Amino acid sequence: MILMLNGFMEKLLAGKWIAGPTVDDAIARGERFKKIGIGAIFNYLGEALTNNNDIEEATNVYLDIIGKINAGDEKCQISIKPTQIGMSLDVDAAKQNLEKIVNKANEKNIFTWIDMEESEFIDKTIDLYRSQISKGNVGLCVQSYLRRTLKDVEDLSKEGGIFRLVKGAYTEDEKIAFKTKEEINKNFEDILIFMFQNTKNFMVASHDELMVEKAIKLSEEYKKEVWYAMLNGIRNQYLIDLQNRGKAAFSYIPFGKKWIQYSVRRMQESGHMSLLMKSMIHGQKV
Ligand SMILES: Cc1cc2nc3c(=O)[nH]c(=O)nc-3n(C[C@H](O)[C@H](O)[C@H](O)COP(=O)(O)OP(=O)(O)OC[C@H]3O[C@@H](n4cnc5c(N)ncnc54)[C@H](O)[C@@H]3O)c2cc1C
Known part of the structure; x- marks a missing residue:
């Protein structure tokens, strides 16, 4: 029964x-987005890898x-989690x-x-x-729920940093993280303003109309x-609308077999069942 449920959920989410x-x-999924002018950011699923064979794979x-x-x-980008290329084991190997x-x-x-993962990895991820920062064609995800992020962005922007701004997907302690939506959004806006004033190009990665608008x-x-x-399948129609309004829009497309952790995070974010069902029914139009 559990196996059948597992297979069903995998099919549904996949x-x-x-x-x-x-x-x-x-x-193939990227091509479908590209046909309507939307770019693809490919992310291979998997995190917290500690086995050398898995890291190499x-x-x-x-x-x-x-x-x-x-x-x-220019319509294809890739996005990597540091702990899938070995950062939990050895920063030098990950480098x-x-x-x-x-x-x-x-x-x-x-x-x-x-990608940016849990706060315990931030210093190593910035390292x-x-x-690679001087190579220019590389960017870092930064999270507005963290109190430190604006300062990190200020520092890295002096070295030519390129950023993807998100709210943040992990559970963090209030000593280091803002907890209310108002605070997280306020920090998102402050960081946005800094980026518009001080950096060349960056990415706004959110499904929140308030922040995007x-x-x-x-x-x-x-x-x-x-x-x-936006993440593939969450608000595809809004992404298409942005593209139609002349904005450079990208869909973040995860692939691979390790779908559980990623999907659990998305389910937690959807907050309540109606949002989750909405993304199930309306999310996949591409
Ligand atoms: C391209 C991209 C890359 C990302 N990379 C990272 C990363 O490297 N590190 C990291 O920590 N986080 C990452 N995230 C996730 C991000 O941190 C948030 O967890 C996630 O985007 C939800 O926040 P939000 O800005 O959409 O706003 P929220 O306030 O969570 O949501 C705003 C509105 O969007 C809609 N919505 C949001 N999520 C769902 C859902 N699952 N189903 C249905 N509707 C939904 C709802 O209408 C909701 O009210 C990434 C997000 C994107 C879009």
Whole structure:
């Protein structure tokens, strides 16, 4: 029974949020978005890897997908979790794996993102980012629920940092994190303003109309176009609307077999069942 339920949930979520188990599934889902002008950010599922074979496999999957993207395709980006390329075990090994991926991506002019995970990894993740920041075609995800983020962004922007701004997906202590939606949104806005004033390009990654529309208003005020991104299958129609309004829109497309942790985070965020069902019914229009 549990196995059947597992299979059913996998099918349901794989169809709505996750492209499928393979690199080819990811590319195919990306093509569907690209046909309507929306870019794809490919993320191979998996985190907190501590087995060297798994870490090598994850690194190779990124090399493989980069190999399958056309050189210079600005509509395709990749996004990597530091703990899937070895950061929980050894930062230096993770740096080497990241360097291999970034070098291959740069040969083809493909943009690489570094995801941000739980707060215990932030210093190491920033260290990892600094090891590649001068290559230019690499960006870092930053989370507005953390009290430290504006300062991190201020520091890294002096070194040419490129950022993807999100609210944050993990459970963090109130000593280091804002807890109310109002505080998290206020910090999101403060960071947005800093980025419009002090950085060249960045990505606004949110499904929250309040934040997205605020960013669009600021973009008009500062006469600066930025990227917008949403997770595949959550608010695809809104993403299409942004694209139709002339914004550079991207869908973050997870693929691979390790779908459980990712899906649990999305279910927790949907807050209540009606939102989850809404994303199930309306999320997948592409
Ligand atoms: C492209 C992208 C990359 C990301 N990368 C990272 C990362 O590297 N690290 C990290 O910590 N987090 C990451 N996140 C997740 C992010 O931190 C949030 O957890 C997530 O986006 C929900 O926050 P929100 O900004 O959409 O606003 P919320 O306030 O959570 O949601 C606003 C509204 O969006 C809709 N909505 C949101 N989620 C759902 C859902 N699951 N189902 C249905 N409707 C929903 C609802 O209408 C909701 O009221 C990423 C998000 C995106 C879009």
